[in-house]
Amino acid sequence: MRLMAIMAHPDDAEIWAGGTICKHVERGDEVLIVYMAATEDSVRGEEAKRGAAIMGAQVAFVGLTDGQVRDLPEACERASAILNGFAPDILITHWTDDFHADHATTAAIVRRVLPFAISHSAKVPRLWACDTYFSTGAHGPFVPDVYVEVTGQWLRKLTAIRAHHSQQPESWVALTERQCGLHGHRYTPPETPPERFYAEGFKRVIPFGFIAPVAYLDT
DSSP: OEEEEEESSTTHHHHHHHHHHHHHHHTTOEEEEEESSOOTTSHHHHHHHHHHHHHTOEEEEOOOOTTOOOOOHHHHHHHHHHHHHHOOSEEEEOOTTOSSHHHHHHHHHHHHHHHHHHHHHTOOOEEEEEOOGGGBOSSSBOOOSEEEEOGGGHHHHHHHHTTOGGGOHHHHHHHHHHHHHHHHHHHSOTTSOSOOOOEEEEEEEOGGGOOOOOGGGOO
């Protein structure tokens, strides 16, 4: 199985989907993280490579500027080339209602190029939108309909977040502790012993009405 995460900024993958990425790597899956707003040789690019290495993932860069992610032909062409070359089974990106403009635009670019990727590969990936700041978008709350339990991957996720030294990582550790702790509480059944559990939450986006099967997550 192949998982791709197309995210706006280095550390977005770790914060919003790091446990899921680690879980897939542990399963032997191939994982590629694509960052829109970074270049490979920048400070944030170097941090992205360290974070990806901790999780066991590959990383690629579209090369845009932080705060300047725009749904323009050049950005779409670069993202499309990477997407076509990898042909994921699961594709994670931002939520279209994310208040951060770079996040919402990244999601828009994914939706724009995905039909051409589906035509290119003859494969429809399962598309998931990730959580956002305090699970609140521009027009209302983020309510997941997919939970991935990541308790076993939690420490590696936090280590990967902390690889992004320029981004005050402890503030993101605190945020993800709260949100993924809540998702973990929602995910675990009532009879579960009172221990600490973590989960990452996603919303399914269904391309053209087709849901591709992913065995371990089909419930």
